[in-house]
Amino acid sequence: MDEIVIQAKDVVTRLGNALIHDGVSMRVQRGQVVALIGGSGSGKSVLLKEIIGLIRPRSGSIDLFGKDVWAASEAELMRLRRRFGVLFQDGALFSSLTVEQNVAAPLREHTELPLKDCLQLARLKISMVGLPPSACPKMPSELSGGMRKRAALARALALDPELLFLDEPTSGLDPISARAFDRLIRLLSDSLGLTVFLVTHDLDTLLAMVDSIIVLAGGKVLGQGTVEDLKKIDEPWLRDYFSARYVEEHA
Amino acid sequence: MADPGLQAAQEDGRTVLYATGSWVLANFGKFPSLAKLPAEAGVALDASGLDALDTSGAFKLMNNLREAGVEPASVEVRGLSDSLLPVWKLVAEHFPDVQKATERKPAGIIAQLGLGAINTFEHIVGFVDFAGRLAVESFRLAKGLRGFRGREFVAQMEAVFVYAIPISAMMIFLMGLVFAYLMGVQAQKFGANIYVVDGVAAAVLRELSPVIVAILVAGRTGAAITAQLGTMKVNEEIDALSVLGLSPYAVLVVPRILALFLALPLLVFLGDVAGLVGGLLVAKMQLGLEFSQYWERLDSVLQMTTFMVGVGKAPVFAVFIGLIACRMGMTVARDARSVGLNTTSTVVQSIVAVIVLDAAFAIAFVELDI
Numbered sequence: 175m176d177e178i179v180i181q182a183k184d185v186v187t188r189l190g191n192a193l194i195h196d197g198v199s200m201r202v203q204r205g206q207v208v209a210l211i212g213g214s215g216s217g218k219s220v221l222l223k224e225i226i227g228l229i230r231p232r233s234g235s236i237d238l239f240g241k242d243v244w245a246a247s248e249a250e251l252m253r254l255r256r257r258f259g260v261l262f263q264d265g266a267l268f269s270s271l272t273v274e275q276n277v278a279a280p281l282r283e284h285t286e287l288p289l290k291d292c293l294q295l296a297r298l299k300i301s302m303v304g305l306p307p308s309a310c311p312k313m314p315s316e317l318s319g320g321m322r323k324r325a326a327l328a329r330a331l332a333l334d335p336e337l338l339f340l341d342e343p344t345s346g347l348d349p350i351s352a353r354a355f356d357r358l359i360r361l362l363s364d365s366l367g368l369t370v371f372l373v374t375h376d377l378d379t380l381l382a383m384v385d386s387i388i389v390l391a392g393g394k395v396l397g398q399g400t401v402e403d404l405k406k407i408d409e410p411w412l413r414d415y416f417s418a419r420y421v422e423e424h425a
Numbered sequence: 426m427a428d429p430g431l432q433a434a435q436e437d438g439r440t441v442l443y444a445t446g447s448w449v450l451a452n453f454g455k456f457p458s459l460a461k462l463p464a465e466a467g468v469a470l471d472a473s474g475l476d477a478l479d480t481s482g483a484f485k486l487m488n489n490l491r492e493a494g495v496e497p498a499s500v501e502v503r504g505l506s507d508s509l510l511p512v513w514k515l516v517a518e519h520f521p522d523v524q525k526a527t528e529r530k531p532a533g534i535i536a537q538l539g540l541g542a543i544n545t546f547e548h549i550v551g552f553v554d555f556a557g558r559l560a561v562e563s564f565r566l567a568k569g570l571r572g573f574r575g576r577e578f579v580a581q582m583e584a585v586f587v588y589a590i591p592i593s594a595m596m597i598f599l600m601g602l603v604f605a606y607l608m609g610v611q612a613q614k615f616g617a618n619i620y621v622v623d624g625v626a627a628a629v630l631r632e633l634s635p636v637i638v639a640i641l642v643a644g645r646t647g648a649a650i651t652a653q654l655g656t657m658k659v660n661e662e663i664d665a666l667s668v669l670g671l672s673p674y675a676v677l678v679v680p681r682i683l684a685l686f687l688a689l690p691l692l693v694f695l696g697d698v699a700g701l702v703g704g705l706l707v708a709k710m711q712l713g714l715e716f717s718q719y720w721e722r723l724d725s726v727l728q729m730t731t732f733m734v735g736v737g738k739a740p741v742f743a744v745f746i747g748l749i750a751c752r753m754g755m756t757v758a759r760d761a762r763s764v765g766l767n768t769t770s771t772v773v774q775s776i777v778a779v780i781v782l783d784a785a786f787a788i789a790f791v792e793l794d795i
Contacts, residue, residue: 269760287453294523295450298484301522302515315760334450334479365511366480 177204178240179337179369180225185234187220194220195231196393202386204336207363207370209380212390213411218373219263221390222341225371226260227251238337256284258337259330263345265322267314273325274300274310280332299328304358320351324358331362338363340372344379352376356383377415427476431457431489439467445474448482456485459493468495472513473504483516484523555752559682562674578680585646585681586688590695592645593638597696600633601625601703609711618712622704622722629700630727630735636783638692639742642685643775647750650681651771654754655764663755673755682747689743690736697735730795738786745782746775 180202187195194217202208212218223229225236227243236243238254246254259280267276277296281287287295297310303324314322323343330338343359344352360383363370374380380387380401387404389396389412397407405416427446434441440462448456462468468490472478487497497520505513532540566573608624654677657663663673701723708714753767753774 270762285450285453291453294488295481295484297523298480298516298519301519302480307522307525313760315758315763331480334481362515365515367508367512 178202179204179238180371181237182221182225183235183237185221185224185236186232187217187224187229188232189220193393195234197234198390198393198395200388200395200398202369202371204369205367206385207360207372207383208386208388209384210371210373210388210390211375211380211415216390217393218390219341222339222371222373226258226339227255256333257335258339259333259335260339261323261326261330261341261343263341265314265326267322267326267329269314272311272313273305273317273328276314276325277328277332280329284333296328296332299331300325302331302362303328304354319346320348320355323347323355327358331366334366335368337369337371340370340374342373342375344374344376349378353378353382359383428452429456429482430474431459431486433459433462436469439469441469441471443471443474444486445476447477448475448486449477449479450481453481453485456482456489459489462493462495467499467501469501469503471504472502472506472509475505475509478505478509478512480512480516483513484520487516487520551756552748552752555755556748559674559678559748559751562672563679566675566679574676574680577676578684581680581684582688584649585642585684586691589642589645589688589692593641593692594695594699596637596641597629597634598699598703600637601629601700602707603703604628604633604700605704605707606711609707613712618708618714619718619722621708621712622714622719623726625701625704625708626723626727627731629704630697630731632735632783634696634700635693635735635738635742636779638696639689639739639746639779640776642689642692642743643746643779644772646685647746647771647775648768650747650750651754651757651768652764654751655757655767658755658757659759659761659764678747678751678755681751682744685743685747686740689746690739693736693739697732734786734790734795738783741782741786742779745778749775749778 178201180200182198182200185195185198187193198217198221210218210221220229224231225238225243230244235245239257241250241254243251243254267273268279271279274293274296277299278289278292281292281295282289285292297307300310301307305321305324305328309317309321309325314325317325323346327343330340338359340359344355347355356379359370359372362368372379372384386398386400388398389404389407391409391411396409396412397404401416404412429448429452430443430445432443432445434443442459446452470486470490490497490500497517502513605621605625608621609618612618612621612624654663657677663677666673666676705716705719708719709716750771753771757763757767
């Protein structure tokens with residue numbers, strides 16, 4: 175299965191006067207877990223938003239499942255949106271809905287299912303991400319940060335997507351919760367055959383669960399490959415990035 | 426995508442179910458249901474004809490089995506392809522949880538009444554507590570004046586007073602106009618045109634200007650204060666202030682309440698002028714009074730107490746609006762919904778407070794013969 179799920183070609187982005195991307199090209203194959211890394215302000219999150227259709231790039235093209243996101247009609251875009259789920263950085267749960275209503279929301283918007291079925295499927299997803307059944311009727315404000323992330327993941331999985339986008343999935347979690355979250359994502363992606371594209375700062379995440387890494391620096395893609403591949407690239411930022419890890423381990 | 430199918434057959438004395446087609450979310454409405462099955466002999470599920478399976482489809486399949494009287498966990502599954510087996514296992518593991526999910530029952534009417542009473546009580550206690558803390562902070566500030574935020578105060582004065590001048594003057598001008606017009610219609614019948622001046626002066630200065638301006642400020646500034654402080658609370662900015670050793674009361678609350686305290690009487694005064702000008706226009710155009718006649722009559726009937734009653738009520742209204750708005754802002758929970766709820770609550774509470782206070786003032790003034 176060498177199908178390309180995400181493909182970006184020569185993406186150029188300007189926000190105000192700042193040049194964010196200066197010809198970014200990358201591709202992600204089906205079934206892979208791919209991480210996007212880069213320093214603060216290197217435009218990781220912006221690239222993610224361009225791929226999911228929230229920010230329009232100045233030029234270049236972005237294909238999802240072989241369809242150009244920024245040339246697609248509204249109806250085509252709607253069909254594309256059913257095929258991917260997004261986990262935002264702070265969860266972005268709707269604060270006026272309970273957890274199960276949050277998870278059921280995509281089902282209610284995109285399918286014709288009766289409310290009862292929506293809620294049952296929502297409860298299945300909530301259980302799948304490791305939340306107890308007692309979490310279902312709670313409001314997002316009653317949950318801890320880790321639980322909120324899990325609830326948001328359940329919402330991202332609600333439509334049984336083929337592709338999952340995660341924006342800094344482990345930020346704000348303690349190391350134990352973060353590793354548990356990594357394992358959960360890996361388990362789900364293996365079981366359900368998901369393609370996962372994540373933006374992260376977390377080296378442990380990279381080492382534990384990622385098949386391939388894309389490095390973004392200076393508005394360009396510096397390289398793509400495994401951790402071992404990237405360690406061979408001689409570039410100051412990357413060297414610092416991985417040596418920080420080295421110092422940490424051997425201090 | 427082939428439609429999902431489910432056929433039952435008897436083999437070797439037990440039931441075998443043949444699942445075919447695509448059991449995926451897109452086909453959710455087309456899933457076939459299952460007749461009651463005899464569970465004793467055991468049931469097998471043959472999935473070799475399955476094209477696709479996702480968690481929704483697996484869930485529905487298990488749900489159908491359960492509704493047919495068979496526990497999904499007891500079913501022997503065979504022929505499921507390697508890529509689909511993990512999906513089935515994952516859903517099977519979590520299937521029992523779905524039935525366990527608890528509903529939050531809405532409280533009974535008695536319980537709701539009790540909860541409402543407790544909430545109201547806590548609200549009042551919280552309000553008194555807030556006023557007390559503020560008083561302590563204000564005394565501390567008054568002693569040293571060092572922690573006072575002059576810049577913040579000036580910025581608040583600009584927002585609360587300067588930018589509110591056009592709208593409040595406009596509203597009281599129209600109020601004076603309408604009031605003089607309606608009184609004029611009556612007064613003309615008796616040839617008592619000149620008495621319209623008495624009526625307009627008393628109504629505008631004593632009631633219309635203070636109450637209308639206070640309601641306007643409650644909606645305009647009260648809502649702004651709650652929304653701003655509430656968002657700061659959500660962003661943990663208020664915690665950050667405390668950690669810096671700054672009192673959020675001194676930095677945020679005192680300048681706002683002080684700005685309201687000074688701005689509201691000034692706005693009421695400008696409203697008085699605007700309302701009298703409105704009355705003047707009607708007197709001239711509808712009643713044929715000259716400017717000089719209007720002015721002389723005003724000079725002879727308008728008492729200082731009438732003016733003072735109106736302007737004197739304003740600071741009291743201001744303090745209540747400020748207290749309510751700041752307290753509702755500081756008690757926002759950490760989500761967007763709460764900011765909206767508290768902002769609404771501020772506007773409702775402060776308008777009610779203004780009207781109730783005004784009624785109390787009216788009764789007190791009558792008793793005191795003012």
